[in-house]
Amino acid sequence: MRLHPPIPTRRRFLGLAGAGALAALSPSVLTSCSPGEGAGGGSAAEAGSLDSLIPTHIPFEGVVPDVEGLHGAPDGFTSYPAEFIRAVPEPPGRGGSYTAMTPLWGPLPPGPGNNSFFDHVNGRLGTTVEFNFQDGNTVIDKMNAVIAGRDVADLTMIPDWVINLMPQFNRAVGELFEDLTPHLAGDAAAAYPLLANLESDAWRWNVFNDRLQGVPWPAEPFGNWVLYRRDLLEEYGLEAPTTPDELFAIGEEVNDPGGDRWAFGDFTLSMRQVFGAPKQWRYSGGELTHMFETDEWRASVEFMRRIFDAGLVHPDIVALGDNSKELLNSGRIVFNQDGIGAWHEAYGQMLGDAPDFRLDLMPVFGANGADPVMHRSDPSAQSVFVRRGLEPEQIEELLGVLNFCAAPFGTREYMDYRYGEEGVHHELDGDGAPQLTDLGAGEVNDGYYFISGRPPAVTESQFPDFVEWKTAWYNNAARFSEEDPFAGIRIQRPERFAGAETPLTDRVQDIIRGREDLGALDGAVADWRRDGGDEGREFYLGVLQEHGRD
């Protein structure tokens, strides 16, 4: 029996949602999706035409990077500047007092009144910002309650993945948060030069229902990749792999269960990119093909099955998979996929006791002579919203605060909101890099860092070769960025489409880990198409047509 929900499940929000085009998709969506919009012509619009809603990009002339980022990769700084630039000459505040809500990963710092770091930065701002931190690990539960209870702070930071999981966020955003378009669109942003310095793609990502609602947090272009123990490979006298077969061969050579060393963690996501599968959809010849339907994805699954079959994956990864960082850091595995940020975290933990410890990102390579397809992250990793109903001058004061907190690496302001006061919360070491004092370690936190974004940059010059290696990898990898047919469009996945994914990924885990034969893949994909995959294809085709990209 095939069930059809009696109510619309194709909820979504688009950067620019023409109501007419929505009606063409599903008439019943109209009432639930874009209130307040006239039944316009549903003209095709692409992310490019959002330009009238976002700030004109005015690059800030800051510290010149040592390694320039290419193809959208972040700039690199191999040292701290001797002199920090003052980017905001006057404190932006007017003595107001505001609340801010952000998630925090890590222990709670002492609250206002007991925290000289807050006092210091608030003094620089000329405004009191009082933080209400939420546990980052349960932020989705909290945000659902906060949004449903319409109980938001003056500034509210929401990670992008949380926005994507919150039902009806497109409706909540206009009712709860201020429309920033009049304050920031076009040349208005010139009053906030550090906000105008943020990338246009990240701003476009914060347009909801034809309004600029959020201030972005520009993200590094790639989220995950395979990290490997460069020091261990050098001990074996091995070079980093340049093909999947070389990777497999290196794995067999270093794998030594008796000596408590296995070759690999799980790197399914990276292998998809090596074998050239799309991140989600591939558009060619008027057809949308999902990753799960491509030969490239299938090849990546076969490869992963091969390394599991050969016993190259650590048994703890097979069983639990959550201690892969420790396994890599302790040399019990040699290759592991992780967030790229795990690299400098590992250095922070390990270099003190093991000065020769070296990680590196596995070089980017394709399979069978083809180029890899690198999956880019969405352009803004989190958004900051201003509570609706504040006075215009209050909004301006808050935007001044956000402008201050958008100050990039190399500025006095960046040092203030990230490391506190020099001599109190941090000291500069011989190379001019900040080291937190005991007081700073107890009080300094990411509150101000999270309420505004700044251009991503590779700045961890305290670690040997880190900035050079990482920027070199980025500049190479960014050349192979995927052409995503949906780039820049915010889409909430239809419910059935989203729901069909878990059953398929479960089956794929069964196949990769040898519990099912590779032959089961066809049936699993057919089930996925039936249970929501094909429905998703129609939906996404509609989005392409709506945006004139078909």
Added chain:
Amino acid sequence: MTERAAATAPSPDRALAPPPRRRDRSGRGRRSGRGPSLRARWLRDRSLLLMTLPAIGLLAVFHYVPTFGNIIAFQQYNPWDGVAGSPWVGLYQFERLFTDPRFWNAVGNTLVIAAVQLVFFFPVPIALAILLDSVLARRVRLVLQSIVYMPHFFSWVLVVTLFQQILGGAGLVSQALRGAGYAPLDIMASPDAFLLVVTSQMVWKDAGWGTIIFLAALAAIDQNLYESAAVDGANRWRRMWHITLPGLRPVIVLLLILKLGDILNVGFEQFYLQRDAFGSGVSEVMDTYVYHQTLVTGNFSAGAAAGLLKGAVGLVLILVANKTAHLMGEHGVYRRS
């Protein structure tokens, strides 16, 4: 999962009350016919009733009121519109559940795990309690008790990790086997060993904690009975069979009934954590199914429907088991007066 509250409202603590003594039963004769009027009983018990108020308040606020939230199982609920604004969809969420083979897979796994728990886990605390009770040295007993209680306070992450560190493919046992030239253990990632592993984990974690209620019941058994039996020449086993076990019977039956009502609640974390290791085919239980169907896709109503169903099944099981207990002359969850 608020409907559970209704199903298991009598808290297990009540089992701590000693089994009713003989004179209660003789008292019943005296009360036959018309007892004191309701008003008189209210007046007589007013201070006792007053003392139950905080507990009733707690139950009402945190169990009974949230139970009304189950209404969203008949809606396509979204938090933004709230219960009042979300559209009504009748039994759509249930239809969807019943036509989903993954739901039935989860139900099947849950029942198998529950059955195995009932047979292999439930008796362990009883045996352990009798063993502990037979240790005469008070100090030794206290130490032993503390040791067996402790794992109850470990989180599942810790328990699973501990098992992995000892029995996993790179664990102590496997590495020792490898060192001696044998094949390593392969149970922590083998679907065939799933029931064995999860039941062992449960026994290790919670068997000690489960002894508390039985130890209390054992303490309430009249020691004179043992002495007279010994005088009559009954050996250790006969005393256990004829005195200890009958003394424990009301508590065992009570806990069994409560367990039945809870049978679809085998847990979440333990199975969620080991999902990839053993595969969803064996490890998907109702709670993990609900998680993947709702929180991952934002469909709260589907989750509420599954939860409501679980609660209803639990309630029916409790009532049936309780009825059976009454028919067999046991008190069950409540006494019939």
